[in-house]
Every structure is written in structure tokens, then in C-alpha cells.
Amino acid sequence: MVDAPMAVVAVDAAGTVRSSNCTADAYFGQPLSGGVQISTLLPGLDVAALETGPGLEAFNALSRSAGDRVHLQANRNDRPPGLVDVQAARFSARGEDFLTLFIQDVTSVVAAEAAVQDLRQQIIYNWRLNSLGEMASMVAHELNQPLSAILNFLDAARTLVDRPEIDRAKVLKFIESAGGQAERAGDVIRRLRTLMARDTGFHTQVHVAEVIDEIVPILHMSAREHDAAITVRIPPDDVTCCDRVQIQQIIFNLVRNALDAPTHHERRQVVVSGGPTPDGYRIVVEDNGPGVAETVAAGLFDPLSSSKPGGMGLGLSICKTIVEAHNGTIAYSRSALGGAAFAFTLNDGRTNV
Structure with missing residues (x-):
């Protein structure tokens, strides 16, 4: 335990660290065997839940799985908090029950995975923008028709308004037709904006x-x-x-x-x-x-x-x-x-x- 490459601590039933190796002391930035509570080091660890066999097995199975909420936050005395994977085992000595925690720092691994995920999202987003370049010419062509129609309908309406006798029904019909073409153009733009949305x-x-x-x-x-x-x-x-x-x-x-x-x-x-x-x-x-x-x-x-x-x-x-x-x-x-x-x-x- 003393020379183990990962941090190892022994915790009693009250959650007090009773012994630790040099790696654990160095990682947390302080000697741990002087009555430090494990809850101050690993606030997300529920020691009471590990007192039963099923609870211990479930905890170890979770720590070996992938996904969110698997890693625990580790509060370190001389550095910002880190993230750790923890495995636990129970043992007894001199009539007292203890919990041994094997603590592996994964802060840099999690940061690297997050960077890779961010890069993946950026690549997908940039690829989407490149695809949108192809769509832009199609959309421009598609917009040309309703925009031209709008101008024609409004021009026709203006011609009617300039006449001595205004045919109100025809003017309204041309204006409504122009509005319909504007809605059609808006639909095309909305579809394009949907595809431009950044992936969440x-x-x-x-x-x-x-x-x-x-x-x-x-x-x-x-x-x-x-x-x-x-x-x-x-x-x-x-x-x-x-x-x-x-x-x-x-x-x-x-x-x-x-x-x-x-x-x-x-x-x-x-x-x-x-x-x-x-x-x-x-x-x-x-x-x-x-x-x-x-x-x-x-x-x-x-x-x-x-x-x-x-x-x-x-x-x-x-x-x-x-x-x-x-x-x-x-x-x-x-x-x-x-x-x-x-x-x-x-x-x-x-x-x-």
C-alpha cells in the first residue's frame, strides 16, 4: 500500500481516514492519517452505502462504467478540485471494520475527452456549414421566384391604385397574393436556419x-x-x-x-x-x-x-x-x-x- 502508484486510503465506519499511502498524501496535498474526514476529500462519496455487499458491488460496477456522474470530485489542499475514479473494498483488523479506497486521478483524461468531443462538434458544425454552401445556391434560386412574384403583384396593385376608379377587391387580391409569396420565402429561410442551428x-x-x-x-x-x-x-x-x-x-x-x-x-x-x-x-x-x-x-x-x-x-x-x-x-x-x-x-x- 505504501508504494502503490495510486492513492490508497483506509477509512473507518465513522468516515475518518485512519491510514494513507504517500501517493494519497501527495495527491490531496496534506497528511491524511491525522483524523481527516473522507467527506471533506470526496464529498460525493456515501460511505454508509458501502457497508453492505450489494451497495459495494453496485458502487464498483458504476465506477467501471462509462457515462456522466461516474467520476467523483476530489478536493485537494493545494490545487483546484480534480476528478477521480474510486474502487472500494472492505476488510477487518483488530475487531474493527474498515473501507479501503483505491483512488485514481482522471482529471486530465476527462479534460482530453471533453476536448475531443468539442473538436468532434466543431468538425460536424463546419461540415454542416460547407453543406449549407451547396444549399445556398439552391435556396437563392428558390427565393428568386417568390420575390419576383411579390414585386409583380405589388406593381399590379400600384397600377390599379393609380386608376381613377379603384377596384378594391382586385387590389386586395394582389396584396394577399404578395403576402402568400412572402410567407413562402419565409418558409425557405426558416428551413435553412434550422439546418444552421449549432448542434447541442x-x-x-x-x-x-x-x-x-x-x-x-x-x-x-x-x-x-x-x-x-x-x-x-x-x-x-x-x-x-x-x-x-x-x-x-x-x-x-x-x-x-x-x-x-x-x-x-x-x-x-x-x-x-x-x-x-x-x-x-x-x-x-x-x-x-x-x-x-x-x-x-x-x-x-x-x-x-x-x-x-x-x-x-x-x-x-x-x-x-x-x-x-x-x-x-x-x-x-x-x-x-x-x-x-x-x-x-x-x-x-x-x-x-
Whole structure:
């Protein structure tokens, strides 16, 4: 115990530290065996809950698991508080019961994991902005029509107002038509703003059909550029747990890939379907294109791997990262339509956030 590389302390039933090794004294910045209470060092530790076998087993199992609220805060005398993993064991000596705590500092590990998570979010966000660059030209084209219509309706209304006898009904009709076109333009802008929203990592129960319906108009804009048809087959009552913006971005990326694939002089067909499975909610995006060459398929989800000329090879890699953050999987296969099929699962309420 004296030479152990991790901090080790022995605590009695009253929660008083009765002995400690040099590593523990150094970590907490003070000698601990002089009557220090463990509650001042580890305020989140419930010593009484560890007095029973089941309580001790549950505590050790939790400390070996992953996720939030696993690490305990450690108050250190000469430094800011740290985070520690703790394992516990009971023993008796000279008729007295003790609890041995094996304390491992994980402050730097947690900080590194947080930095990696932040980097992942930044990459996904920047990737989303790059995708929005592609959408910007489509949205500009889509906005041009309602804005032009607004000008035409208002010009017609102004012409009527300049006449000696004003036809009030026609003027109001033109003004109402201009208002309808303004609402249409506003809808396009709102959809774009939804996709620009920074990911919060907030997973909620959603109706899958509603999530996809929000981006269907933008998908149809893209489809018109390629003279393609997009079909969505999602039952309206299907629900799952996800970050809706991230899932919209995956579907947008997969549909764009399907539309950008080379053609065989056939009109491109893209189908988005979904349904619950034992492994979670499954969404499939498939097309009738040429599919993916076998030489490329093996590393399709690797970073910097792309089947597109000039592609950066980040889209599918980030799709995989997002899906895995939902405790799901994504895979490629040949589609029954003759082209590529990308299927990914969202593992329902068991998301890892």
C-alpha cells in the first residue's frame, strides 16, 4: 500500500481516514492519517452505502462504467478540485471494520475527452456549414421566384391604385397574393436556419416523419437540379430518440450523394424509408444509380476516402461519427433499385450523450 502508484486510503465506519499511502498524501496535498474526514476529500462519496455487499458491488460496477456522474470530485489542499475514479473494498483488523479506497486521478483524461468531443462538434458544425454552401445556391434560386412574384403583384396593385376608379377587391387580391409569396420565402429561410442551428447534443423523442418532412422541400430543390425524384416512406407514427438536426444532416448528405452519382440515362430515383427494428430505428437511403465500386466500398466510411471526383472524403466519415454518437451503426449495401443503399440505426432511448 505504501508504494502503490495510486492513492490508497483506509477509512473507518465513522468516515475518518485512519491510514494513507504517500501517493494519497501527495495527491490531496496534506497528511491524511491525522483524523481527516473522507467527506471533506470526496464529498460525493456515501460511505454508509458501502457497508453492505450489494451497495459495494453496485458502487464498483458504476465506477467501471462509462457515462456522466461516474467520476467523483476530489478536493485537494493545494490545487483546484480534480476528478477521480474510486474502487472500494472492505476488510477487518483488530475487531474493527474498515473501507479501503483505491483512488485514481482522471482529471486530465476527462479534460482530453471533453476536448475531443468539442473538436468532434466543431468538425460536424463546419461540415454542416460547407453543406449549407451547396444549399445556398439552391435556396437563392428558390427565393428568386417568390420575390419576383411579390414585386409583380405589388406593381399590379400600384397600377390599379393609380386608376381613377379603384377596384378594391382586385387590389386586395394582389396584396394577399404578395403576402402568400412572402410567407413562402419565409418558409425557405426558416428551413435553412434550422439546418444552421449549432448542434447541442440534445436528444429527444421525435416523430421521424416530421424530422424528415422539415427538409423535404430542400431535398426537392436539389432533386430538381438533377431532374430526379425523391420518395419518402416513413410511417407517420414512428418515433425515435435523436438529435433532429444531426439526423437531417445525415439524410441530406446521403441524398445529395445519391443525386451526384453518375447516371445510366435513367431518371434518378432516391427513396428514403424507415422503420423500427430490434437494434433500434433503421433509416435507409437508396437509389437506382451505379452503386459503389468494390475497391472503394471497403473504406467508404474512412476519413479522406471519397468516390466523388474532387470529394474531400469527410461526409460519410462524419455521418458514421454522428450515428455512433446515437449508439447506432451505418452500412453500405447494394440497393434493390440497382444502386447504393445506406442504412443506419438510431438506438432509440439508449443514446450516448
